């Protein structure tokens with residue numbers, strides 16, 4: 001038997017093992033770190049059946065909503081108590097800095113607090129139909145919500161969907177990613193300690209093409225919430241079409257910031273540091289393209305070269321500026337995209353390859369200029385610390401370049417003239433536009449994409465309505 005620490009699936013209120021175990025490596029060292037039970041189809045069926053029993057019992061949906069408030073607040077408190085232990089696991093399995101890992105659990109707790117505040121305010125409306133009728137709407141839970149989570153922010157993305165789903169009275173079956181699945185188990189511990197009813201939450205770690213696909217096609221699935229890549233999202237949508245299962249799709253991006261001639265460059269440099277180097281650029285809403293007014297282009301490139309070359313690089317546990325990528329495959333993919341960009345004629349200002357002399361999955365911070373706008377590096381998501389910098393002459397040109405990919409997740413504008421910044425922001429394609437600070441917003445602000453970046457909204461009050469369906473009841477109150 002292996003000497004590695006073992007993690008388990010959580011089904012119907014119990015922790016369960018498996019015949020096969022998936023090994024999880026430490027991205028900073030390439031050494032095995034721990035292993036987790038690999039869920040199979042029978043586990044998926046058991047989780048779906050448990051969730052269905054929970055829904056049918058009414059224990060979540062038929063109780064006074066204030067009960068759900070107390071459950072969600074208790075989960076938040078339990079998560080806070082687990083944060084130190086859980087953040088260390090997340091840092092070791094994912095490569096991210098300990099500080100970022102801690103922040104992710106704090107954010108996860110915040111989602112439960114935020115949606116706790118809404119759980120007893122999901123109100124319907126009364127619709128006037130004249131004296132002969134009483135008519136009202138109610139927001140009913142979807143039922144069993146299947147939620148599929150990617151590896152870049154597993155606990156916070158999981159909490160982002162789980163908290164509103166529970167607030168609305170749904171039972172949930174979660175599929176964690178094969179890479180970096182361990183820290184998500186702490187969310188189940190928090191739910192268990194908070195006394196959530198059996199079957200209300202279930203967590204399975206297994207292969208996407210096996211367990212994930214099985215859940216998506218499952219007859220008990222009333223909803224699919226998917227966060228991940230575009231090809232997987234498209235595959236899931238095709239599978240969901242079989243049963244017309246409603247879906248929320250949070251997919252990838254190739255987001256651009258526009259830097260007008262009067263932008264505050266100090267503010268911009270801070271935003272670039274966060275926008276493309278935070279979490280080693282493995283962020284769906286990363287700032288992966290920077291469009292700079294030609295009058296400031298050379299200055300910006302030089303400032304960003306100094307920024308990139310001055311970043312500290314190291315294992316997450318040391319809290320450096322830049323941490324390793326999540327896996328060897330991810331490192332190879334990012335490096336190959338950089339190689340193809342150079343072959344296609346782009347100028348690599350700095351970086352462009354992996355950090356040598358280490359077994360960890362470290363990619364150099366990378367900047368490209370002289371990039372053709374129809375090239376792969378300008379059009380496709382890299383999911384690494386790689387930024388394309390491109391000049392523009394007019395606002396129209398900048399907007400066209402920013403909107404010129406099939407994605408539309410987020411966008412940004414940097415300018416000291418707020419009227420121009422707002423005008424530009426309104427013209428940008430995407431669910432969220434940042435002005436003068438990349439990632440401005442929080443759990444309170446709606447997030448989601450257009451085009452290939454997906455549909456539906458997470459976060460904010462609006463997201464709650466992704467987890468309910470409206471029912472209208474009309475009552476005839478007078479005889480004919």
Ligand code: NAD
Nearest residue numbers: 149150151176177208209212213228229232250251252284
């Ligand atoms: P991925 O699509 O490879 O996997 C995501 C999840 O889907 C995993 O849990 C995987 O096991 C599962 N999966 C794979 N095939 C499946 C199938 N046929 N049926 C059901 N489930 C299946 O994505 P990833 O590599 O884990 O994550 C990176 C991608 O996620 C990037 O494209 C990134 O932009 C995107 N992302 C989007 C958001 C957002 O909110 N918009 C947030 C984070 C990441």
